[in-house]
Amino acid sequence: MKKIFFLFSLVLICACSPKVFKHKWTNEVAPEKFKTRFETTKGPFEIEITRISSPLAVDRFYQLVKHQYFNNALFYRVNPGFVAQFGSSDSISQKQWNAVRVPDEEVIQGNNKGALSFARSGKETRTTDLFINLEDNNRLDTINYNGVKGFPAFGKVTKGMSVVESLYSGYADTTMSDFNLMYKNRTEFLKKFPKLEVIQKVYLID
Numbered sequence: 001m002k003k004i005f006f007l008f009s010l011v012l013i014c015a016c017s018p019k020v021f022k023h024k025w026t027n028e029v030a031p032e033k034f035k036t037r038f039e040t041t042k043g044p045f046e047i048e049i050t051r052i053s054s055p056l057a058v059d060r061f062y063q064l065v066k067h068q069y070f071n072n073a074l075f076y077r078v079n080p081g082f083v084a085q086f087g088s089s090d091s092i093s094q095k096q097w098n099a100v101r102v103p104d105e106e107v108i109q110g111n112n113k114g115a116l117s118f119a120r121s122g123k124e125t126r127t128t129d130l131f132i133n134l135e136d137n138n139r140l141d142t143i144n145y146n147g148v149k150g151f152p153a154f155g156k157v158t159k160g161m162s163v164v165e166s167l168y169s170g171y172a173d174t175t176m177s178d179f180n181l182m183y184k185n186r187t188e189f190l191k192k193f194p195k196l197e198v199i200q201k202v203y204l205i206d
Contacts, residue, residue: 021096030055030062035158039200040075042167045160046205047116047132053109054152057118057126060102061154062204064128069093070202074190076182078169078197082137085119086199087129091183098127107150111140114164116155122146132157132164168195 032051037044051058064070069088077085088094101124111117115133118126122145133140133153140151157164175182175193182189190196 021093023100025063025067026060026097026100028059028063028066030058034062035205036065036155036202037205038070038160038202040163040167041198041200043160043163045163046158047155048158049116049155050109051154054105054154056102056105057152058154060097060118060126061116061130064097065202065204068201068203069097069128070199072201073199074182075167075197075199076179076193077171077173077175078167079134079172080169081135083131083133084164084167084169085129085131087119089182089186089189094128094183102126104148105152107141107152109153111137111151111153112156114157114161115153116157117151117153120148120151123148134165167197170195 030049030051033049035046035048037046049058049061070086073086073088075084075086076089077083079085102118104124104126109115111133113133113136117131117133117140119129119131120126125148142150144150171193175196178189178192181192
């Protein structure tokens with residue numbers, strides 16, 4: 001349960017440099033299938049997304065990738081044998097996206113190894129933080145928390161899973177005790193956790 005707890009999104013009030021945000025982006029609809037490429041300090045990998053698995057979540061992920069939300073983000077929590085979790089460290093941009101809620105959906109695609117899902121903390125809290133399953137985590141398909149059931153997966157790593165598995169995991173969940181510091185002072189956060197991998201950029205590919 002301790003591992004699962006940190007998958008729940010955290011509500012943060014802190015300051016960072018703002019990014020440009022346009023509300024109209026949140027109305028964009030994703031293709032039925034598409035691929036994304038992650039370029040990280042550990043190497044590249046690709047994820048194939050299937051919209052039917054969780055259409056509203058896929059639309060949000062598509063919007064975030066298209067508008068470069070994850071560029072320069074951190075894999076801030078890599079728990080070996082469980083998940084690799086990531087999201088932006090820009091709290092202003094995060095709050096802007098979070099203001100447009102993503103309605104909940106049932107689990108259609110399970111949290112098997114390599115599957116991509118949004119973190120969430122209760123009803124309509126899938127926002128900007130996601131995780132990649134490092135093992136088959138099928139208990140996440142049915143777990144109930146704060147009135148919502150399961151974590152709907154909607155994509156799968158199709159190339160470079162070895163890169164995902166090699167992300168530095170020595171900190172495990174210890175980074176979460178300083179999670180707010182990542183938003184308040186990224187430089188100081190990385191001084192405490194210098195081995196965290198960085199997502200240099202994420203983009204759509206054919």
